[in-house]
Every structure is written in C-alpha cells, then in structure tokens.
Amino acid sequence: MSEVPRVPLLIGGKLVQSQTTEWRDVINPATQEVVAKVPFATREELDLAVSNAKEAFKTWRNSGQGARMRVMLKFQELLRANTGKLAEMITREHGKTLPDAEGEIGRGLEVVEHACSIANLQLGEYAENAASGIDVYTLIQPLGVCAGITAFNFPVMLPCFMFPIAVACGNSFVLKPSEQDPTSSLFLAQLALEAGLPPGVLNVVHGGPDTANGLCEHPDIKAVSFIGSTRVGTEIYNRASAAGKRCQSMMGAKNHCVILPDADPEVALNQLVGAAFGAAGQRCMASSVAVLVGDARNWLPDFVERSKKLKVNSGTDREADLGPLVSPNAKKRVESLIQKGVDEGAKLLLDGRNLKVSGFEQGNFVGPTIFDGVNEDMTIYTEEIFGPVLCCVGVETLEDAVAFINRNPNGNGVALFTQDGGAARYFQNNIDVGQVGINVPIPVPVAWFSFTGSRGSKLGDLGPNGKQAVQFWTQTKTVTARWSAHAKTVNTTISMR
Numbered sequence: 001m002s003e004v005p006r007v008p009l010l011i012g013g014k015l016v017q018s019q020t021t022e023w024r025d026v027i028n029p030a031t032q033e034v035v036a037k038v039p040f041a042t043r044e045e046l047d048l049a050v051s052n053a054k055e056a057f058k059t060w061r062n063s064g065q066g067a068r069m070r071v072m073l074k075f076q077e078l079l080r081a082n083t084g085k086l087a088e089m090i091t092r093e094h095g096k097t098l099p100d101a102e103g104e105i106g107r108g109l110e111v112v113e114h115a116c117s118i119a120n121l122q123l124g125e126y127a128e129n130a131a132s133g134i135d136v137y138t139l140i141q142p143l144g145v146c147a148g149i150t151a152f153n154f155p156v157m158l159p160c161f162m163f164p165i166a167v168a169c170g171n172s173f174v175l176k177p178s179e180q181d182p183t184s185s186l187f188l189a190q191l192a193l194e195a196g197l198p199p200g201v202l203n204v205v206h207g208g209p210d211t212a213n214g215l216c217e218h219p220d221i222k223a224v225s226f227i228g229s230t231r232v233g234t235e236i237y238n239r240a241s242a243a244g245k246r247c248q249s250m251m252g253a254k255n256h257c258v259i260l261p262d263a264d265p266e267v268a269l270n271q272l273v274g275a276a277f278g279a280a281g282q283r284c285m286a287s288s289v290a291v292l293v294g295d296a297r298n299w300l301p302d303f304v305e306r307s308k309k310l311k312v313n314s315g316t317d318r319e320a321d322l323g324p325l326v327s328p329n330a331k332k333r334v335e336s337l338i339q340k341g342v343d344e345g346a347k348l349l350l351d352g353r354n355l356k357v358s359g360f361e362q363g364n365f366v367g368p369t370i371f372d373g374v375n376e377d378m379t380i381y382t383e384e385i386f387g388p389v390l391c392c393v394g395v396e397t398l399e400d401a402v403a404f405i406n407r408n409p410n411g412n413g414v415a416l417f418t419q420d421g422g423a424a425r426y427f428q429n430n431i432d433v434g435q436v437g438i439n440v441p442i443p444v445p446v447a448w449f450s451f452t453g454s455r456g457s458k459l460g461d462l463g464p465n466g467k468q469a470v471q472f473w474t475q476t477k478t479v480t481a482r483w484s485a486h487a488k489t490v491n492t493t494i495s496m497r
C-alpha cells in the first residue's frame with residue numbers, strides 16, 4: 001500500500017516537513033479515502049515562517065515595481081498552464097465539480113492579472129507648491145509581514161484574494177490555508193515562487209485555531225485578512241485588532257434573490273437554480289433565500305421541477321451539477337438544519353436528504369432542497385446553512401422585499417430579476433447590501449472592483465480586490481518637503497533684480 005502523502009510547510013522558499021506530532025487526515029468527500037495528512041505546525045515553525053518573511057521583506061520592499069509586475073505576469077502564465085492539475089487537487093479534497101474548480105481558478109487568476117498592473121494601482125499624490133516652495137506628496141508603502149487565513153470552500157480563489165496584491169505591493173506574506181483541503185493552496189504558493197517571488201516572500205503554514213491565533217497575535221505581523229465563517233471571522237478580527245493589527249474579516253451571509261413578476265421566468269429560474277445549488281451551496285455568495293414578489297410565487301412548482309433535474313455526483317463527473325459537501329460533519333449539520341426547518345413548520349417542497357450516488361455510496365451528498373413558507377424566526381432563515389438548501393418567501397411588493405432583506409443582519413450579496421429599469425434603480429438605491437446583482441444572480445465583482453460585502457458579513461473597512469485591496473495592504477506616508485532654491489537659480493534671480 002502506498003503511503004499517504006504528508007503536506008509540507010513552505011518556509012523560506014523551501015518545502016519542509018513539519019516536526020509536529022499533530023496531524024489530520026485530508027479526506028476525499030466523494031469516497032472518504034484519506035488522500036493526505038496535514039500537519040498542525042508547531043509554534044517554532046510559525047515563528048520561523050514569520051522571521052523568514054520579515055527578513056525577505058527588507059529587500060522585497062525595495063524591489064522595482066517592474067520586477068514585481070513581471071513576477072505576477074509569469075505567475076498568471078503558470079496558473080493558466082497548471083489549471084488542470086490544480087482543479088484535480090481541488091476536486092479531490094474539496095469535492096466540487098471539476099468545472100466549478102476550473103471556474104474558481106479563473107476567478108483567482110483574474111486577481112493575479114489585476115496585480116500585474118500594480119504600478120498603476122500603487123500611485124501616490126503630489127502637490128507642487130502646496131505652500132510657496134513646499135511640496136507635499138504621498139508614498140504608498142507596503143506594511144511588512146502580512147497574513148492570510150482562508151476557508152475550505154475556495155482553496156485557490158480565497159488565497160488569490162489575498163497574497164497576489166499583498167506581495168505585488170511589496171509585502172511579504174504567511175498564508176494559513178484551510179486544513180480541510182490544503183494541497184491546492186500549497187501548490188498555488190509554489191507556482192508563485194516558481195514565477196520569481198524570492199524565498200521568504202510567501203510562506204505557507206498549516207494548522208487549526210492555534211495557528212490562526214498565533215498569526216493574529218504575532219508581534220511581527222502587521223495585517224491579517226480572513227475569509228470564512230462569522231464565528232471564526234469575529235474571533236480573528238477581535239484578536240488581531242486587540243493586537244494592534246489591521247484586519248479584514250469577510251464572513252457569513254444570507255443572500256436573497258428577489259424575483260419580480262415582470263422578470264423573464266426562463267432566465268430568472270435557471271439562474272436561481274445555479275446560484276442556490278451550485279458548489280452545493282458552500283459559498284458565501286450562494287443565493288440561499290428566494291423572495292418571490294406577487295405572481296412570481298406561482299413559478300415555484302416550475303422551479304422545483306428544474307431543481308429536481310440537477311445531477312448530483314462525484315466532482316470528477318463533468319456532467320455533475322453538484323458534488324458532495326466537504327465532510328460528513330458538514331452533511332450532518334445541513335441535514336439537521338433541514339429537519340429543523342420541517343420541525344419549525346416550513347413546507348419542504350424538495351428534500352435532498354438520503355441521497356445515494358451509485359459508485360460513491362460513502363460520499364457526503366445532499367441534493368437540492370427547497371423550503372416554502374419560511375419566516376424570519378426559523379432557524380433555516382437565521383443561520384447560514386452552507387449547503388444546497390433554498391428558503392422561499394412570498395411578499396406582495398418590491399418595497400416589502402427590500403424591507404424584508406434590510407432587516408436581515410447580513411449584507412454580502414443580493415440579486416434582483418426584473419425587466420423594469422425603474423424597479424432596478426429603486427432596488428440598488430434602497431437595498432442595504434454591499435454587492436447587488438441586477439439580473440445577475442451571484443454578484444461577485446470582477447477582480448478590479450473590490451469585494452464589498454457589508455454589515456454583518458464583514459468586519460473592517462476595506463475589502464479584498466480592486467482599489468480597496470491596495471489600500472488594505474499599504475500605508476500612506478505623507479511627506480511635506482522644502483528645499484532651498486538651487487544656488488544658480490538664486491544667483492540668477494538676484495542678478496535679474
């Protein structure tokens with residue numbers, strides 16, 4: 001029997017085997033096969049990663065912008081060339097379908113492409129003669145050693161939401177990917193080093209809560225970015241902030257999709273099927289609540305029929321629409337929330353429990369599940385389910401829909417389907433959610449716009465990507481400078497008098 005591979009750490013440009021005694025199994029969610037073992041790094045290993053990053057920062061911060069952009073250009077090329085290999089790693093450890101994995105890599109790639117133009121993004125301001133003979137200008141400088149802590153659901157895209165812009169700005173970085181699917185995140189970092197990042201500029205340490213807390217409290221780390229659940233994100237934000245660090249936590253959600261009766265049903269229903277059940281609902285931007293306005297409520301039977309047609313199978317089947325959930329625990333949690341929905345009186349229109357997938361009987365599968373008659377007090381509405389479960393709510397008017405959504409504490413994403421421009425304009429103006437889709441079900445912005453989830457879905461001012469990412473990973477230094485006039489100029493001036 002071949003031995004299960006042990007996932008190394010990446011410290012100072014080298015892959016190193018952890019000396020820890022604490023290892024966890026990395027499990028294929030479709031088969032329960034143990035595909036790797038991941039270490040929970042020791043405190044010494046975490047410190048070593050940070051000290052390597054600190055050392056590397058001394059020279060990397062003064063490297064030319066052109067040099068940093070060329071590394072990113074090479075990195076995007078390597079990411080493209082290795083998409084197939086990365087996608088297989090993601091599907092093996094996360095479970096999502098290969099097309100979903102490739103889609104995720106594409107979204108990560110977009111951020112790397114954005115980082116290729118860092119010289120245009122990291123520009124300061126200059127005022128000549130702000131006062132007579134005095135110039136004022138800003139330097140947009142890197143912070144130092146930065147850290148990223150990422151969730152399991154996008155093991156390539158979420159790290160890409162962090163380190164490419166951070167290192168392109170001149171920082172060094174320590175990444176702690178999810179211990180549930182670490183292999184693709186590590187390989188991603190290796191590609192960045194192969195592209196030309198000097199040793200120590202990007203390091204990877206694996207682990208659990210102790211490692212995350214260690215990064216939040218390490219005196220040599222200046223900023224922490226987190227993407228994951230609200231519970232963990234709040235803890236990370238509080239710890240990192242108390243330790244005096246800049247922190248951004250992008251967290252849980254309950255994303256509503258409003259369908260007006262004037263929408264094109266073919267478009268709206270198909271898009272909602274994908275947005276609610278794609279990636280098995282394990283994404284912070286999944287549509288988890290459908291708000292059906294007026295007669296759009298009559299479309300529910302049609303929606304249920306469309307949802308029944310989705311194919312649930314191992315992510316390696318390219319025809320599959322949904323793969324398994326990430327772990328048996330995740331499946332158990334989602335199934336118990338479904339039961340809670342039934343117990344609390346919601347109407348179960350489609351039940352995805354007790355699904356057996358032929359050839360993958362051990363997989364953590366849950367099929368598309370639809371509830372109608374959901375109200376604001378039900379647990380299936382108040383909790384983020386993170387599974388393929390859609391809650392449906394009926395309201396009379398668009399104004400009712402907006403009021404209903406604005407009462408929800410989360411503010412990650414929202415969508416509206418309509419053919420009425422005035423309604424769309426009213427909606428975008430009045431909805432209190434940071435990312436709005438108009439006839440677009442999952443409004444994750446392209447990488448040159450920032451990820452602007454809001455309210456309960458976010459802690460910290462600045463989001464990943466776009467201009468906000470550059471602000472997050474840099475500090476502005478303002479210089480007020482007076483130089484006495486050049487001697488020759490002085491003489492000329494005097495002689496002209």
Ligand SMILES: O=CCC(=O)O
Pocket residue numbers: 153154282283284285286444
């Ligand atoms: O998980 C967070 C991001 C997304 O859903 O695309």
